[in-house]
Amino acid sequence: MSLPAQKDEPVSRFPAPSQPEKAKVISLKQALPNNFDFKALGMTLLANTVPPLVVVLVLLAVWQVAFSHPGSSLPPPSEVWAQSWDLIIDPFFVYGTQDIGLGLRVLVSLERVAYGFGLAAICGVLVGAIIGQSVWMMRGLDPLFQVLRTVPPLAWLPISLAAFMDSRPSAIFVIFITAIWPVLINTAVGIRNIPQDYRNVAQVLRLNQVEFFFKIMIPAAAPYIFSGLRIGVGLSWLAIVAAEMLTGGVGIGFFIWDAWNSSRLTDIIVALVYIGLVGFVLDKLVSFIGAIVTRGTTA
Amino acid sequence: MASYLKLDHIGKTFTRGAQKSEVLRDINLSIDKGEYVSIIGHSGCGKSTLLNLIAGLTEVSSGGVLLENKEVSAPGPDRAVVFQNHSLLPWLTVYDNVKLAVNKVFANRSGAERHDWIMENLSLVQMAHAKDKRPGEISGGMKQRVGIARALAMEPKILLLDEPFGALDALTRAHLQDQMMEIHARLGNTMIMITHDVDEAVLLSDRIVMMTNGPAATIGEVLEVPLERPRKRVDLASDRMYLKCREAVLKFLYERHRFVEAA
Ligand SMILES: Nc1ncnc2c1ncn2[C@@H]1O[C@H](COP(=O)(O)OP(=O)(O)OP(=O)(O)O)[C@@H](O)[C@H]1O
Ligand SMILES: [Mg+2]
Numbered sequence: 001m002s003l004p005a006q007k008d009e010p011v012s013r014f015p016a017p018s019q020p021e022k023a024k025v026i027s028l029k030q031a032l033p034n035n036f037d038f039k040a041l042g043m044t045l046l047a048n049t050v051p052p053l054v055v056v057l058v059l060l061a062v063w064q065v066a067f068s069h070p071g072s073s074l075p076p077p078s079e080v081w082a083q084s085w086d087l088i089i090d091p092f093f094v095y096g097t098q099d100i101g102l103g104l105r106v107l108v109s110l111e112r113v114a115y116g117f118g119l120a121a122i123c124g125v126l127v128g129a130i131i132g133q134s135v136w137m138m139r140g141l142d143p144l145f146q147v148l149r150t151v152p153p154l155a156w157l158p159i160s161l162a163a164f165m166d167s168r169p170s171a172i173f174v175i176f177i178t179a180i181w182p183v184l185i186n187t188a189v190g191i192r193n194i195p196q197d198y199r200n201v202a203q204v205l206r207l208n209q210v211e212f213f214f215k216i217m218i219p220a221a222a223p224y225i226f227s228g229l230r231i232g233v234g235l236s237w238l239a240i241v242a243a244e245m246l247t248g249g250v251g252i253g254f255f256i257w258d259a260w261n262s263s264r265l266t267d268i269i270v271a272l273v274y275i276g277l278v279g280f281v282l283d284k285l286v287s288f289i290g291a292i293v294t295r296g297t298t299a
Numbered sequence: 300m301a302s303y304l305k306l307d308h309i310g311k312t313f314t315r316g317a318q319k320s321e322v323l324r325d326i327n328l329s330i331d332k333g334e335y336v337s338i339i340g341h342s343g344c345g346k347s348t349l350l351n352l353i354a355g356l357t358e359v360s361s362g363g364v365l366l367e368n369k370e371v372s373a374p375g376p377d378r379a380v381v382f383q384n385h386s387l388l389p390w391l392t393v394y395d396n397v398k399l400a401v402n403k404v405f406a407n408r409s410g411a412e413r414h415d416w417i418m419e420n421l422s423l424v425q426m427a428h429a430k431d432k433r434p435g436e437i438s439g440g441m442k443q444r445v446g447i448a449r450a451l452a453m454e455p456k457i458l459l460l461d462e463p464f465g466a467l468d469a470l471t472r473a474h475l476q477d478q479m480m481e482i483h484a485r486l487g488n489t490m491i492m493i494t495h496d497v498d499e500a501v502l503l504s505d506r507i508v509m510m511t512n513g514p515a516a517t518i519g520e521v522l523e524v525p526l527e528r529p530r531k532r533v534d535l536a537s538d539r540m541y542l543k544c545r546e547a548v549l550k551f552l553y554e555r556h557r558f559v560e561a562a
Contacts, residue, residue: 197386200356203374205403205453215399219390294390 075266083266091274100250102274109240109251110278112168116175117236121229124180128187128228129217138188149181153239157246167247171240178239179232183225190224191217226290233286237279252278302329303489304353304457308362311348322348324515326362328508330457333487337500339548340510341558346493347383349510350461353491354380366456376404379455381463385446387434394430397421397449404453420452421445423482440471444478451482460492464499472496473532476503484529497552501544502532509551512558519556522547 060077067076081088091103131137153174160173194217202216218225244253252271259267309326312319322345330336338346351357353364355374363370366377379400387396397417405413421427424444434442443463450458463479464472476499483490483503494500500507504524511519524544526535535541552558 195386197382197384198388200354200374200380200382201386201388203356204354204376204378204380205400206375207403211403216388219388222390 075269080266080269083264084270087267087270098250102252102255102271105250105252105255106274106278108249109244109253112171112244112251113175113233113236113240113282116172116240117179117233119172120176120179120232120236121183123176124183124228124232125187125218125225128184128225129191129213129221131184132188132191132221138192142185142188145181145185149185153178153235154242154246157243161247167249171243171247171249171251174243175236175239179236182231182235183228186224186228186231187221190221190228193224194220222294223290226286226294230283230286230290233282234279237275237282241275303332303334303367304330304491305365305368306353306362307365309349309352309359309364310361311345311352311357312360321515322513323352324517326518328518328521330489330491332489335483335490335503335505336492336508337504337506338491338493338508338510339495339497339500339552340516341512341552341556342495344510344513344516346510347461350380350459350491350493353457354378354459356380376400376453377456379450379453379458381443381446381450381458381460383461383465385434385439385442387442387445387449389434392431392433393421393426393437393445396434396445397452400449401452416452420448423451424448424478438471440467440475443467443475447475447479447482451486451488455488457489457491460490462493462495465495472499477532479503480528480530497545497548500548501526501541502530502535507544507548509548509556511556520551522551 064076064078066072067074068078075083086093087102091101091106093101094104131141156174156177157170160170160177161167164170164173198216198220202212207215240251241253241256244251245257248254252275256268256271259265259271306326306328309323310321311323312321314320326349328336338349340346348357352359355364355371355378358372365371371378387393388399391399394417397420398413401413401417405416408416418427418430421430424447426441426444426448429437429441434445437445443466447460447463450460464475467475479490480503482488492500492503501524507522507524508518509520509522510516522544526538526540526544
């Protein structure tokens with residue numbers, strides 16, 4: 001296959017882009033005790049949105065200047081806008097089975113991620129819980145997991161194509177096999193770190209295996225599990241784009257590959273922005289759910 | 300005569316790899332129903348280990364624990380434990396922590412009955428007002444009280460308390476001791492309490508079990524506390540019997556079995 005090598009490099013680039021630190025709003029409290037809240041809220045909002053906006057604008061400007069001269073290898077932002085505005089303006093158009101908006105393509109990819117990552121989450125937590133329970137399983141399997149974990153998503157693809165002989169389940173399998181390791185390993189570590197106190201409580205109450213699993217193990221290990229899920233969802237998103245480039249279909253990954261083959265560089269740039277934003281949202285979504293579920297767990 | 304709880308020549312040796320450490324040797328004790336027994340001894344002598352053996356959380360190496368003439372080897376709600384560090388589940392509210400125990404032990408009762416029972420136990424330790432708080436949102440003394448409520452709610456044959464007030468300030472501690480005495484008077488539970496505090500031991504107990512220093516610790520002496528109940532801490536402060544008991548424990552701990560830095 002003729003993929004440029006750097007295409008599967010993003011694997012190593014997790015964790016997701018960090019947010020700018022929240023700026024502090026100070027000392028309006030004494031002066032305006034009554035309408036303080038609105039002002040503070042507005043200030044916080046501004047303090048959090050203005051810096052990234054400024055940075056983006058500056059970067060766009062630099063980009064524009066750097067690539068505006070005739071014969072430059074990449075298109076400047078103005079050209080991206082001019083040539084791909086239909087993709088930017090309407091994410092959900094349908095002009096034909098292969099010609100649909102990027103929003104729809106993202107949804108197709110997300111569906112695959114949902115299957116692959118969902119499976120990885122369920123299996124990862126179950127297997128991780130079993131392994132975390134047993135010191136010997138952990139000792140025996142952990143090195144194996146640590147090795148498998150580092151295999152890049154695309155390396156799994158030929159094998160899974162050979163096994164499933166169909167591109168759709170192959171792509172889902174690649175996501176599954178990429179995302180499962182952090183979930184599994186983190187769950188196992190979380191289970192191992194359950195304080196003896198909680199186990200004693202369970203023993204005194206004679207909780208059975210199922211009750212112990214749902215009432216003690218899962219909540220106690222939830223912070224670990226969710227950090228595993230968060231890494232896993234990031235990896236899934238990396239894997240889907242790479243897998244779709246090779247397996248085709250209408251997902252966002254294939255779109256990039258298709259655009260590259262027909263030299264539509266501006267479309268690729270728009271797709272990259274989509275992918276980045278969706279990945280960011282996925283990451284935030286999982287960490288948000290995690291924050292709600294694990295509320296109080298660390299008390 | 301068969302006693303309620305009998306510790307029959309209990310020994311405990313921990314083995315880690317080739318290394319063996321004998322923590323307890325030849326512990327013999329009989330406890331009657333409704334009795335309040337304290338176990339006192341220097342840090343690291345094996346008090347918690349002994350309590351865990353009674354609870355069934357740790358297996359005995361030799362001898363046996365007999366409750367109503369039946370040997371117990373696994374933990375169960377008939378021997379509820381109030382742990383050294385409360386051990387509430389932090390993701391559950393106060394109410395749900397007690398509910399977890401009640402639902403398990405009284406699975407045959409109706410929902411309304413169980414609710415009443417949970418609230419009754421929370422009221423007993425005066426924690427009903429905080430039922431919807433999580434352990435992270437209440438003070439150390441409150442957590443310990445919820446731990447006690449959870450244990451009481453199991454209606455255990457024996458209540459095992461591992462330094463229940465150890466981590467609390469003196470005022471809270473005194474308050475909870477009074478509550479414990481009241482609960483004991485009201486319900487007549489059999490209680491075994493580990494403590495470091497001589498005053499606490501004398502104030503609360505019918506008998507004080509004094510342990511020698513480890514390794515291979517055993518029961519050094521058992522002291523009867525023949526004080527009338529209900530006991531009032533203020534009146535007892537100058538009571539001759541109280542002072543005598545106190546002195547006996549102090550002498551045991553600080554003259555005959557001084558704390559030695561373990562090697
Ligand atoms: N699981 C274990 N494996 C090996 N040794 C243990 C284990 N648990 C306890 N010990 C040893 O047994 C001894 C008694 O411990 P234990 O916790 O019962 O002391 P304790 O009297 O409760 O002390 P404290 O008053 O400080 O709580 C200690 O020397 C400890 O190192
Ligand atoms: Mg202890």
